[in-house]
Each structure stands twice: as structure tokens, then as C-alpha cells.
Amino acid sequence: MNTRFAVATHILAYLAHNQGQPVSSEVLAGSAGTHPVVVRRLVGTLREAGLVQSQRGSGGGTLLARPAPAISLLDVYRAVRETEPDLFQVGSTNPNARCDIGRVMQETLEDLFGPAIEAMHAALAAVSVAQVTEALSHRLAEAGCPGTAAGATG
């Protein structure tokens, strides 16, 4: 997954800050420190998940599809990840063998760590994009970055 989760959260926090007005991928990219196409790719993923809407054409851009308090970080996480964190991934499993020890090991580890994963999911579900925006604003204010809120560039 790498930076996608953080960048997606960044984008959503920005959109929450600019609620109502569509924001262009160029502006979002400037704020997140990446390329507009990267933003569009990510926004595409978030759109498929029903978290944002996009408007083409002049004056267009992206905006939240739901109120910021109704979008949890678990929503973002699920939208953005391709796979569960590869903690338990076993390399060369042999799915045909009934007694494939690799598969059995993987199942065993998943059983042993399932509760930990669930705990992480619960923690993600407990935080909304609105809370992220608020926390960001507080931090930026403490650092003495006036007026930046979620919208600082670079």
C-alpha cells in the first residue's frame, strides 16, 4: 500500500475542509506533494468506493460524496488497500497439496492474529475524516502555520 493510504486521507481531509466546492486534482496534488495524475488515480479508487464525486470540465473537480463525519478511516483503508497487510503472507505455498505446511502455517498465523487485525480495523473505524481535519488544523495551528488548515501547499 505504501503512501496511498496517507495521500488518500490527505485528499479527503482537504475536501472536508473545502466542503461544497470541487477541488481540482492539480490543487490536491500541490497540497499532497505529488502529481495530479497520481491524485486522479487515487480519486478514481475513492470514487469507486463511493467516498467522493468528481465533476469534469471547467470549474470541475472532486468533492466528498458524504459528510466528512460519515466517512471513517476504515472506509478509506478498505478502498485503498489491495490486500490485507502482508504480515501473514506465505511465499511459495503449494495449494494442491493437502498437507502443504505453508498453507497450514498461514492459516495458523491468521487464526492467531485475527483479533489483532480486528482491533486495528475497529480503531480505524472509530476515526472519521472530520476528526482528521480537526486534528490537522490543531497541529498546524500549534506549529504556527496560519490559515493553512488542511490546505497548505507542499
Next chain:
Amino acid sequence: MNTRFAVATHILAYLAHNQGQPVSSEVLAGSAGTHPVVVRRLVGTLREAGLVQSQRGSGGGTLLARPAPAISLLDVYRAVRETEPDLFQVGSTNPNARCDIGRVMQETLEDLFGPAIEAMHAALAAVSVAQVTEALSHRLAEAGCPGTAAGATG
């Protein structure tokens, strides 16, 4: 991290099963379904962490440096990972800028998810290599793989 954690756990479970006798990287690789050099690399990491010992030369191999119940999966996890799961990793941060929003975002996410990470660590700490070996044995017995325990090949 990918498969390293699972393979390392596999290796340790095998060593726990063969307690006292050194096991060669070739045997371990056969069981884990990988290459002996991959095993040696991983064993080197585990050795640096004080979890295993190795003996060179004929009849040599690797054995646990501590009793299996005294090795937790958190020990393995910490030995094997290079970085914390890259959930919170922000790509192009600009560490020089005091108001770098990327860094602030990262700090904010780390604050928000810290408890979830700690919960995962606690769950890992609660499981010992001995328990993994035992769980593996049960699973293999259920699947009808007689005598394999942690030592099945491939």
C-alpha cells in the same frame, strides 16, 4: 516485510520442534519451501536478534537460543521487520519546511492509530513460538498429515 515474518516463524517453529538438535538451512528451506540462502539470510537476522544460534561445519546448523515458550512473535516481528507497517508512510515529505503538511499529516495519523499499533504488538507478544508449534501440530493432525508436525517438507 512480505513473506519474511511467516518464513521466520516457520523456521522457529521447526527449530522448536527439533529442540536440541541443530537443523541445516537445507532442511529448513525444504520445509519452508524456499532456498537455503534465503533461510541463511533470515537466520542471520534472527541470530542478530538473539533468537537463534548457528554452528558451522559438518553436523552444524541452527537451534533456538532460548526455550520456545520464551520467544514471542513480537520478538520475531521486531527482528524481521525493517519498518513499521507502512500504513502511515507519507511519500514526498519535505523535512526542512516547518509547516510541511505531509509531516504533520503523518504525525497526526500516527497519533490517531498509535493505540491500534500497540494493540497489535500486544497480540503478537501474547503468542509464543511454542504455541505456534502446538497450533501447527494440531492443524496438521486434523488434516491427517501423520508425523509431520512442524517438520513436513514442502
Next chain:
DNA sequence: GAATAGGTAACAGAATTGGTTACAAATATA
């Protein structure tokens, strides 16, 4: 029709990963 902005394909460079070969160093044993 022109300007703006998203959608998407395609490609490049970097980084990571896992497998493999090769070889030196250490150790047990004949």
C-alpha cells in the same frame, strides 16, 4: 469553438523481493 479539468493508457526509473550461483571460512570426521 476555446479553455478547463477529469479518465486512462502507456512508459520510465527506483526500490524491493526472492531465488540463484559462487566462494570463503569454519568444523567434524575419516
Next chain:
DNA sequence: TATATTTGTAACCAATTCTGTTACCTATTC
């Protein structure tokens, strides 16, 4: 001592992934 065994490690390759970038098409507004 000589040989076989085994670890330690460097080096390399192929595959994958990730990010950035360019290019071009489509949609929308003015």
C-alpha cells in the same frame, strides 16, 4: 592432514511494485 559438510556473504537476475510523467481523449463551461 585431507575431505566433506555447513554456515556467512557477496553478487546478480528476474519479477514485482510504486511513483512520477507524458500523452491523449472526453466532458463541461463559457
